[in-house]
Amino acid sequence: MGREDNQPDWDKIAEKFDIWLPQIAPVGTALLEKLAARPGDTILDMGSGTGEPALTLARTMGAKVQITGIDAAEGMVKVAQKKVDTERLPGITFQTMPAEKMSFADNSFDRALCRFGVMLFEDPLQGLKEMHRVLKPQGRFSLAVWSTPETMRTLHWSYQVFKDRVEEAYYPPLAKVTSLGEPGTVEALLDAAGFSDYTVEAKTFHYNFDSFEDYWDAVEASEILKMQYDQLPDEQRHQIRDEVGRFARDFVQDGRLVIPHDYLLVYGNK
Numbered sequence: 001m002g003r004e005d006n007q008p009d010w011d012k013i014a015e016k017f018d019i020w021l022p023q024i025a026p027v028g029t030a031l032l033e034k035l036a037a038r039p040g041d042t043i044l045d046m047g048s049g050t051g052e053p054a055l056t057l058a059r060t061m062g063a064k065v066q067i068t069g070i071d072a073a074e075g076m077v078k079v080a081q082k083k084v085d086t087e088r089l090p091g092i093t094f095q096t097m098p099a100e101k102m103s104f105a106d107n108s109f110d111r112a113l114c115r116f117g118v119m120l121f122e123d124p125l126q127g128l129k130e131m132h133r134v135l136k137p138q139g140r141f142s143l144a145v146w147s148t149p150e151t152m153r154t155l156h157w158s159y160q161v162f163k164d165r166v167e168e169a170y171y172p173p174l175a176k177v178t179s180l181g182e183p184g185t186v187e188a189l190l191d192a193a194g195f196s197d198y199t200v201e202a203k204t205f206h207y208n209f210d211s212f213e214d215y216w217d218a219v220e221a222s223e224i225l226k227m228q229y230d231q232l233p234d235e236q237r238h239q240i241r242d243e244v245g246r247f248a249r250d251f252v253q254d255g256r257l258v259i260p261h262d263y264l265l266v267y268g269n270k
């Protein structure tokens, strides 16, 4: 059984999460651009998972910046830290810590970022309050959160296909994943956390696979829907794949599967 909110068990799938990194890389690029880190900055990556986009920043800026990644799942942190050790990257370290209760002093970071983490926190408001607390005055932040359910297309497909087959307690976590996507929601949360100087931009990027088979192999191999799959008799696995494949047909371009996904790019200053 996964988490209560049906998120994947991040500890258990940590070694497999990197399958998705190439797909979500454009969001990391957008976040780092808005973050505009400068030499000398102290930088916090919240819900840093297996290390991106913090690692990309470390590879670019080296010892000129001091980066700390935090994540609640120890398994994810271990995968991230292993990359630091293997590549002998200076100026970056990962720690296991909940976003809602960080051990850092007030006003300790020049920059903070979070890719597809905030809406998954147990308490997103408390996580953002913590981000506000640890940012220095005028400190800059950038966040990416998923947009509305229909535009988180791949999860929406899986949601539609699983929901008639499993009990509600096992639905794919579409509600949690898109919980900050409706207009005004992330703004209300930022306001309540103490931020007033920020911009929210609606953005689209694309998952890009050689074929539908390639996409579905990634879903299965990453075990991102393991909790849902475990509820099904084996013979239904093929049906699930075929039904999702029907949704995917509309997104085949020149033989490739190109699937638009919307998100909100949020950036501003403390």
Ligand SMILES: C[S@@+](CC[C@H](N)C(=O)[O-])C[C@H]1O[C@@H](n2cnc3c(N)ncnc32)[C@H](O)[C@@H]1O
Binding pocket: 010, 024, 046, 047, 048, 049, 050, 051, 052, 053, 070, 071, 072, 073, 076, 097, 098, 099, 100, 114, 115, 116, 117, 120, 121, 122, 123
């Ligand atoms: C979708 S992954 C994104 C990982 C990484 N930011 C990336 O973009 O590759 C979400 C991450 O949020 C982490 N997470 C969930 N709830 C958390 C919390 N309360 N505090 C810190 N991290 C949390 C999960 O463990 C997971 O690693």
